[in-house]
Amino acid sequence: MASNASATIVAAPERSRQRHLDGDAPSPAYNFVSFTPIVATLNPQLALLQPYPFERLRSLFAGVAPPPTLRPINLSIGEPKHPTPQLVLDALASGARGLANYPTTAGAPALREAIAGWLARRHDLAALDPATQVLPVLGSREALFAFAQTVIDGSRAGATVVVPNPFYQIYEGAALLAGATAYCVNSLVENDYAPRWDLVPESVWARTQLLYVCSPDNPTGRVMTLDDWRRVFELADRHGFVVAADECYSEIYFDETRPPLGSLGAARALGRDGYPRLVSFGSLSKRSNAPGLRSGFVAGDAALIKAFLLYRTYHGSAMSPAVAAASVAAWSDEAHVRANRAAYARKFATLAPRVAALCPLKPPQAAFYLWARVPGDDATFARRLYAEQALTVLPGSYLGRESAGINPGRGHVRIALVAEQDECAEAIDRLVRFARTA
């Protein structure tokens, strides 16, 4: 009898794998042809991956028909919606002549210099060495993932990656696929959404190889203080782990005179020349409204960057010279970044108080999310909001994991104020109407 390929190739339980397979992709109608049963293995770590939040959202909304009179508005996804600046588009087009050569994994020297220069200006650093302390990457996602593969020794017993909770799901997948487990540290409202590193047992720190932090944080909008960084660096020094600082939201803030403290600036302020054990991840996606460019950087500890470069020569994600040219233009200009911030500042100044009047929230210090508390179950809230107002927000519990008996995302929703002002305002009008009738 011909056997279903999907059923025979899979070592782990089919149900668990099946629901994860589409990832962030649209769900195609997979038509399995029948053929000789496969007994080949797959990497069994794939079976450990959790479904993505947006996959769970699709399931949650299955069969729900919002009012046909309302145009659907989606504030669930952290995708910038402001236009990409013309100078980036122009640089991409003029950089196309570089397509006839293989790019090096280390990246174009001009781009490494542009990134190093920008970081030094932005964080008031002594000069970063573009040759050893900076590396271009294809957006922060691939880099956050590949970096874990570079530093983690999955053969050591109890290999652990510590992550804040709630968190960007890539941290967990990177840990699992590197052969480690993710230990989730809750960020609770009663602690102003600071992760409680102090509650992590010494025995966990002792086997920790990597710590992800996110500042400004997705989804809470919290920015780590100098004291937070001192604590994290002390832990890293004491236990010998590496700190991966996801700072992809660093340029979205609301007061031009007070840019968020960054990890490299904190390290410098604390006398940690050379950024030992620290690698910072940055991106043009939010800063320059260019998520389709797939361009970011890692910067910090030269020894870690060196090992990462070695990994990346196999991993193979070298940057197209056209993308590199566009990236140089983007990192070398601040006018478009200020204009972008001004647009976010307007939205948050007018809309955050209206949301706060309905759903208690701590105003974000940076990034483009409202992390609002809602009555009852957050998934039920999101489902009803969609059903009644054609408005999509993300249930907070989908961004968290049960840890110490608590999923700290529960009772929250994440509202991404990424659309233009009018659409965001219309969305909040609907939220107000929904709250009145709820």
Next chain:
Amino acid sequence: MASNASATIVAAPERSRQRHLDGDAPSPAYNFVSFTPIVATLNPQLALLQPYPFERLRSLFAGVAPPPTLRPINLSIGEPKHPTPQLVLDALASGARGLANYPTTAGAPALREAIAGWLARRHDLAALDPATQVLPVLGSREALFAFAQTVIDGSRAGATVVVPNPFYQIYEGAALLAGATAYCVNSLVENDYAPRWDLVPESVWARTQLLYVCSPDNPTGRVMTLDDWRRVFELADRHGFVVAADECYSEIYFDETRPPLGSLGAARALGRDGYPRLVSFGSLSKRSNAPGLRSGFVAGDAALIKAFLLYRTYHGSAMSPAVAAASVAAWSDEAHVRANRAAYARKFATLAPRVAALCPLKPPQAAFYLWARVPGDDATFARRLYAEQALTVLPGSYLGRESAGINPGRGHVRIALVAEQDECAEAIDRLVRFARTA
């Protein structure tokens, strides 16, 4: 005492790691700042990686000063040098408006359809399903690497990846970083450079999880026959392993009427509908002279593609919409590919016989290399050729590994006829002069 970061972060012997770290990058002057000694781990598999051929070439040529009157010519690297067609450049520029959105990992439907359509036309296939049997990737290198991470279960005892020998080094690094070992199967001149799969012990096949094949082959230029494919598929069926067919050179051949047989076409001819256990890797780098575009595909077994897509949602190498637009244009046009082939055909028709008169070689069936036998040690030959004629070719032994007591690359050099006709002709003139004086 302040300690050198590089010395303290490294678990494996420093010497062995040090020489590998730069990968394909230019060698920057790494200036280590001194800081608190690091005791953090790194992935120990990094220490197993071999130096790249081009790194070994740099060492080989260190201190050698070629005649200053001769302009250096480099035929060691397999980088296309013909110009990128204008239609690709134009499509990239006009695709830039897509930068304002995150691309999905599954890729733009238009690109998946363009690839599926091209494959069906090229290999005379029944229609491929763009939703399930095709996936865009950022060039074949990252895909060849990431695919091994997807399918290999490194926790199984003796996890093995079988590779031809000599071979593209990424196969070996992909195996090692997935926790497997590479078993090298020699391709010897007395067997017309066909890998001797029949000499692989049953005990090795029994633990094999993945087989890489390369057709048209780098460096030998050999194209696998239908009988070769039948043998490989039988082995895969019997032992339950997966076949990764690297076909990035498939569009570089010398007779318009006889395109090389491809893996998907062979599978179809052998009645293997659905391409069980097979994934083919293709690229625009050579076909469309666009190595800087970083665009390729995987195609084949839907169950494997599905697992690969899941891995890639974390791995994170989504394609920029601008690159996708340029790729659609490239896959949809054959005129520029025929013109490109004609240029290679002219070079090989005029130059290969001149090389063959000096160094015995089997004319390649496809791809753009001459795999020529040279007297004595191939590295010594390459070093003297550079010293006397400022001409760089790649020692064949750098592309092989010692297996069954033989490095099958030994006594060969790889000559990439990638430059324009005049430069290649000048290079062969120098080879002739060198041979006369040697």
